[in-house]
Amino acid sequence: MNTYTTTVHGKCPVGRNWDYYDLQIVSATIIMCEEIERVANIVRGATMTQEKMAKQIADLLPGVEFKLIGVHSNVRTEVHHARDASK
Numbered sequence: 001m002n003t004y005t006t007t008v009h010g011k012c013p014v015g016r017n018w019d020y021y022d023l024q025i026v027s028a029t030i031i032m033c034e035e036i037e038r039v040a041n042i043v044r045g046a047t048m049t050q051e052k053m054a055k056q057i058a059d060l061l062p063g064v065e066f067k068l069i070g071v072h073s074n075v076r077t078e079v080h081h082a083r084d085a086s087k
Contacts, residue, residue: 008040011047012072021050021070023057031064047057055077 004025009018016087023040025031039060043053054068065083069076 002030003032004033004036006036006040008044008053008068010045010050010053013047013049015073019050019070019072021053023068025061025064025065025066027064031061035061046076050077050079054081057081059074 004027006023007020008023009020011017012019023036025036039057042060043056046053049054049070050070050072054066057066057068058064063083064081066081068079068081071077
């Protein structure tokens with residue numbers, strides 16, 4: 001099993017604060033780090049919720065299992081995306 005981690009940030013659409021997240025990807029196959037960075041650069045700096053950011057990452061990296069972990073308003077938050085077995 002391979003694990004990849006990078007940091008992404010987004011602006012909260014409610015409080016307008018910057019939120020920083022660890023994107024932790026787990027894959028049974030090799031994923032090129034450049035592909036992860038390409039996807040991370042698409043969502044970095046966007047104004048959106050953590051859940052919407054996770055959805056966009058899932059759409060850009062289909063079939064990948066990941067967690068998007070951060071702190072928002074002093075609350076640790078995690079969005080889990082499980083691999084779609086049908087893909």
